[in-house]
Amino acid sequence: MLLIRTYVAQSAIEGVGVFAAEPIRKGASIWRLDPDFDRLIPMEKYDAAPAHLRELLDRYAYPSPDKPGFMVYEVDNGRFMNHAERPNTDFSQYGGATAIRDIAAGEEITCDYGEFFEDFARLHLATALSAESAERSRSGL
Helix, strand or coil: CCCCEEEEEEEECCEEEEEEEECCCCCCEEEEECCCCEEEEEEEEEHHHHHHHHHHHHHHHCCCCCCCCCEEEEHHHHHHCECCCCCCCCCCCEEEEEEEEEEECCCCCCHHHHHHCCCHHHHHHHHHHHHHHHHHHHHCC
């Protein structure tokens, strides 16, 4: 659950992102896991869900780092946070996150997905290679 005021807008990184509605000071707590707002979804439910729901979860949920067999789905703007190689937040301590530098109002809030999703680097590479392959197929290469 985000602990700061945010809004969703077009992102230069990808699609939409989450942006600071007001300045955030370095070291401020910006997020914490809250079971009332961050849903833990058993993988059996995910596997049995209709395709359109699985697609939503594939895009906006992530494997729970401390509860194997569950996915975390954030119901607030946190689910729109984009990955960055040099993020402005630190999610390395599971269960909470802080700003690692001052974040200006209107600035996109980013994180390193690899800090809470250990297979992200492998998945990210596979997704990039798959997209590249699909583009070559469309181009007839």
